[in-house]
Amino acid sequence: MxxxxxLATVWLDxxxxxxxxxxxxxxxxxxxxxxxxxxYSPLVDRKTFPERVDVTLVEGAVASEExxxxxxxxxxxxxxxxxxxxxxxxxxVSAMRNTCGPQPVLLRVYQENVDLKQHVPTVGVPALLxxxxxxxxVVPVDVFVPGCPPSADTIYQVLSELLAGRVPTLGGVxxxx
Amino acid sequence: MSAEANIRTLxxxxxxxxxxxxxxxxxxxxxxxxxxxxxxxxxxxxxxGACRLCLVEVKGARRLLPACVTRVEEGMEVTTHSAKIDRxxxxxxxxxxxxxxxxxxxxxxxxxxxxxxxxLELGMTxxxxxxxxxxxxxxxxxxxFTVDHNRCVLCTRCVRVCSEIEGANTWGVMGRGAQxxxxxxxxxxxxxxxxxxxxGKCVQVCPxxxxxxxGRAGTRTAKHPEFLPYLRIMRExxxx
Numbered sequence: 001m002x003x004x005x006x007l008a009t010v011w012l013d014x015x016x017x018x019x020x021x022x023x024x025x026x027x028x029x030x031x032x033x034x035x036x037x038x039x040y041s042p043l044v045d046r047k048t049f050p051e052r053v054d055v056t057l058v059e060g061a062v063a064s065e066e067x068x069x070x071x072x073x074x075x076x077x078x079x080x081x082x083x084x085x086x087x088x089x090x091x092x093v094s095a096m097r098n099t100c101g102p103q104p105v106l107l108r109v110y111q112e113n114v115d116l117k118q119h120v121p122t123v124g125v126p127a128l129l130x131x132x133x134x135x136x137x138v139v140p141v142d143v144f145v146p147g148c149p150p151s152a153d154t155i156y157q158v159l160s161e162l163l164a165g166r167v168p169t170l171g172g173v174x175x176x177x
Numbered sequence: 178m179s180a181e182a183n184i185r186t187l188x189x190x191x192x193x194x195x196x197x198x199x200x201x202x203x204x205x206x207x208x209x210x211x212x213x214x215x216x217x218x219x220x221x222x223x224x225x226g227a228c229r230l231c232l233v234e235v236k237g238a239r240r241l242l243p244a245c246v247t248r249v250e251e252g253m254e255v256t257t258h259s260a261k262i263d264r265x266x267x268x269x270x271x272x273x274x275x276x277x278x279x280x281x282x283x284x285x286x287x288x289x290x291x292x293x294x295x296x297l298e299l300g301m302t303x304x305x306x307x308x309x310x311x312x313x314x315x316x317x318x319x320x321x322f323t324v325d326h327n328r329c330v331l332c333t334r335c336v337r338v339c340s341e342i343e344g345a346n347t348w349g350v351m352g353r354g355a356q357x358x359x360x361x362x363x364x365x366x367x368x369x370x371x372x373x374x375x376x377g378k379c380v381q382v383c384p385x386x387x388x389x390x391x392g393r394a395g396t397r398t399a400k401h402p403e404f405l406p407y408l409r410i411m412r413e414x415x416x417x
Binding site: 083086089090091092093095096098099100131134136137141144145146148169170171172174175176177 | 274278280281282283284287288290293294296297298299300301302303304305307308310311312313
């Protein structure tokens with residue numbers, strides 16, 4: 001148990017497709033699971049990010065105040081930080097609002113297209129940042145895994161390498177989109 | 178001049194190579210299966226040296242030179258791959274991605290894009306240069322084709338094919354630097370262009386999803402620019 005690596009996965013501003021792709025590893029997840037302990041993830045119950053994690057996979061871009069707070073804490077408490085997928089890497093679809101800023105998008109969703117209770121929510125939801133940013137623009141990132149989503153094969157390859165204590169490079173292996 | 182005098186000998190990546198005096202470094206390299214990445218270059222069109230991805234080192238030259246517009250010279254020593262060149266190419270590629278809104282995942286050309294392929298080929302996993310997120314128009318006024326300036330890399334292949342092959346001169350470039358746009362006629366909507374013959378050659382040569390045919394998605398967006406050299410050869414055969 002003690003020689004197992006600790007792993008976390010985080011879901012910032014993305015569609016959860018990268019997590020779906022992670023689950024798409026199917027039986028290979030079971031094979032790898034003897035080598036890690038999943039401490040924190042949308043897939044488990046724990047509510048706060050642990051003190052120390054060896055490897056954290058980040059899906060999604062940094063889009064809100066909460067994302068910003070989370071990713072800073074995660075970086076501080078993580079050994080190897082992995083940007084998983086195009087949203088974390090480039091902003092991708094999440095960042096498409098950057099050409100106009102968050103306000104027109106909020107109005108479109110909560111006023112123009114709504115018949116009842118037209119108002120932009122401000123209570124209990126984190127404020128959106130003016131600009132959606134890729135993770136590496138906010139904190140240093142160690143491994144970049146392109147793809148929308150990265151394929152299960154790619155994630156398997158990355159995880160296997162990381163669990164073996166190596167830091168993989170995906171240049172020339174995985175493409176954007 | 179005799180045929181022999183027209184031959185130049187040079188080395189590319191240490192290999193001895195002979196080429197015709199009127200050939201470029203790029204042509205000579207490709208004839209000998211030496212890979213140099215390109216984006217604005219397309220066989221059958223004139224060269225403009227716009228994308229700078231084909232930059233190579235020439236011994237004695239103080240700066241990197243674009244292989245597509247540099248003629249071979251006697252005794253030239255060319256290097257096509259080095260740490261310095263790789264760094265420059267990577268930077269150029271990042272500038273392309275940062276300059277406009279290239280969102281591969283929702284692009285019609287996803288999987289059939291030369292820019293996307295170059296990122297893979299050159300090992301680019303992320304962009305260090307801050308993205309610019311410019312607000313750019315999409316013109317879908319033409320009944321068959323669309324131009325999406327978000328995906329345009331300003332390679333001017335569309336401009337060249339329209340002028341040099343179709344002879345319509347519909348496409349042109351306006352503005353300067355990153356603000357440049359490819360335009361139809363005097364920036365009229367494409368659908369109202371009086372010069373456009375709707376031949377679709379511009380769409381076929383566009384390396385990205387900037388020009389695409391309506392109603393096509395996925396694998397059906399693959400482009401076929403390979404008709405160009407044949408067209409060229411056949412037309413040259415007609416010349417007196």
